[in-house]
Amino acid sequence: MTQAAGLQVNLEQLLSSNGIRLNASQRRRLKWLVERLGGATIHQGGSAPARNSGVIIVLEPPSGPAAEILYRSLRTDCALVIPFGENPAFDFLKSKLTDFGSIGPSIDGPHEMWWGGINWRAIAPDDGARTDAPLRVVSCYPRAYGDDHARPLRETLAEFGIAHDIASIDTADGDCMRASEKTAFIQRMWRAHREPLLFVEADATLNEPPLLPSNLDCDVALHKWNRWEMSARTLFLGRSAAAEALLHNWHHIATAYPPVWEGYLLDQAWSLTSSQTPLDTVWLARSYHAPAEDAGTPRHTSIIHNLPTDNADLGPDAEFGIAMRTARRASRSGGRDSMxxxxxxxxxxxxxxxxxxxxxxxxxxxxxxxxxxxxxxxxxxxxxxxxxxxxxxxxxxxxxxxxxxxxxxxxxxxxxxxxxxxxxxxxxxxxxxxxxxxxxxxxxxxx
Structure with a gap:
């Protein structure tokens, strides 16, 4: 038996013996984690995980003290997986960790699977690493900004040798781009190219090749500002039916509600899509959505956005999304959404x-x-x-x-x-x- 086959058998035995139902997308992600970080173990309440555990599966929500003990015992190079991530009882444990991603339910695995850890370093590509994974960076901006608006981004992408398609577009509101115009552009890029797409705002600065999303082989990757506020400034779309469904839903909702902020519309599209298909979502680290104030600090940055210091353009209405903030911080659908x-x-x-x-x-x-x-x-x-x-x-x-x-x-x-x-x-x-x-x-x- 090959090592890969042995790994598959061990995982299947672990899942079966503990009554864990995962759909195909969730099993693929769990196998991916084990291959990178080491064997999977079931967390026993009240005890610290074995030091050689690369992937720790938590089936019951720990109490406050138990969650603290678990958190303090975790290595930086391990991941924690919650197969019943839709349950708000796990929210406290999640709040102590960094969200890496979540995968929605389906008929053959009717639960949301959450995965996270201490930080992204164990999974992120090494400094200076390269990848053969296909990727195309796309971006658009109002024609009123002029041809020089995206010149720095074009030059950086050319220097990194990354395929790209950046264009000025006609906008109904002059120098203001509506969400429906942005989504229509991304849809055109989806039809025109065969590679996974990484949309980046045209005035962003790339400090290094954005390798993380394509290495993760997910449906969609984006950043949650303040852990709940979805931003469309950096958005990765894999070549999958689930990613296409998200893009379609986002454009449909954006067209129906043109005055509404794009991040809120993306949030609603994500909620709808993840309830209908096992959407494999990765929550990108802040290094892929760094404001300008992060530049030159010890904080690692991959993509720097031209954000004002108050970040007001992330969510123009401070009261937006209050009902869903708790759920989004925990990477799950809220009680008011269909799970x-x-x-x-x-x-x-x-x-x-x-x-x-x-x-x-x-x-x-x-x-x-x-x-x-x-x-x-x-x-x-x-x-x-x-x-x-x-x-x-x-x-x-x-x-x-x-x-x-x-x-x-x-x-x-x-x-x-x-x-x-x-x-x-x-x-x-x-x-x-x-x-x-x-x-x-x-x-x-x-x-």
Whole structure:
């Protein structure tokens, strides 16, 4: 047996023996991490991980003191993986670590997988490294800025020997570029070229070749300013159907809401896409989104953006996204978003929303098992519904918001708790008394 085959067998045994369901994208990322960092182990609550563990899988959220012990015991060259990353009970542990990435759920792995660590150094390319991975840098700017606006970026890319396509475009608002105009340009570049694309603002400065995104082989890579505020100034798109879906959704939403800030529109497109497909997202280090004030400091910088010192153009409205900040800091969908959206073989356009409450008082395995029961029941018998939308709602405000959104979409609604047993014909039974906006609350007491 080859070493690669042995690695695959060991991983499969580890996942199977611990009841961990991962989809194909999540398994590929876990295997990628093990190949780079070393063997995977399951974290046992209350104990420090073995010193030779390269990848540590956490199945239950640790208490505050236990999270501190775990954090202090981690090596800088290891990664921590949470297979049930959709559960807000893991948020505190995540807050102590650096987000590396997340991968959305699907029918064959109905959970969000989160991965992170101490810092990017263990995974980032070595200083002065080169890569054979294909990459094309693209950028655009309003024609009103003139031809010299992107000259420094062009010259730097030529010096690094990186293929690029930078163009001035006509804009409706003169020297202000709308999100819909930017996304339309990126879509043109997507159709014109076959390489993965790295969009960089035309007034950015590159200190070194931007190798990290293409080395990660992900669907999308971007930076979250303040850990929640998605920025479109540096955006990598891999050549995948999931990346294309994100780009399509972003352009569609941007066209529908032209006055809205592009980062918020990208956030909504990410939430939608990651709920419908296992989107492999990498959260880029600040070195790929450094403001000008970082230049010349000890902080390592790869891409420096011409940002004002107050960074006001990241989010022009300081109140934007308050409801989603906690979730985005933890790289997951919020309770007001659909965590997973599944389509059935039915020709009907009717959708059903399942709201899972009481997740804050249930353990991670219980919540995970309930998610799997809901998605499994829908896959076995959709009850004639064309789409399932599942939301995890830890708080009453989230439940009210999820119900309001479902009623607006004329969805039927089922409200359940993780500890409730679900009948195999759940969706068939509810579908027989179909009434848009109606709510079915599953009865039963905790055993």
């Amino acid at each position: 997973i959206v599944l389509k059935s073989q039915a020709t009907a356009t009717d959708a059903i929303t399942v709201i899972m409450r009481d997740i804050a008082t249930s353990d991670a395995r219980e919540v995970a098992a309930s998610i799997e029961a809901v998605t499994g029941a829908f896959a076995a018998d959709c009850g004639g519904f064309g789409r399932l939308e599942l939301s995890l709602c830890p708080w009453q405000d989230d439940i009210r918001a999820a119900k309001s959104a479902a009623r607006t979409a004329n969805n039927q609604i089922i409200e359940i708790a993780p500890w409730q047993a679900l009948p195999a014909d759940l969706f068939r039974t509810v579908g027989q008394s179909r009434e848009a906006g109606s709510v079915v609350v599953m009865a039963g007491q905790r055993g």
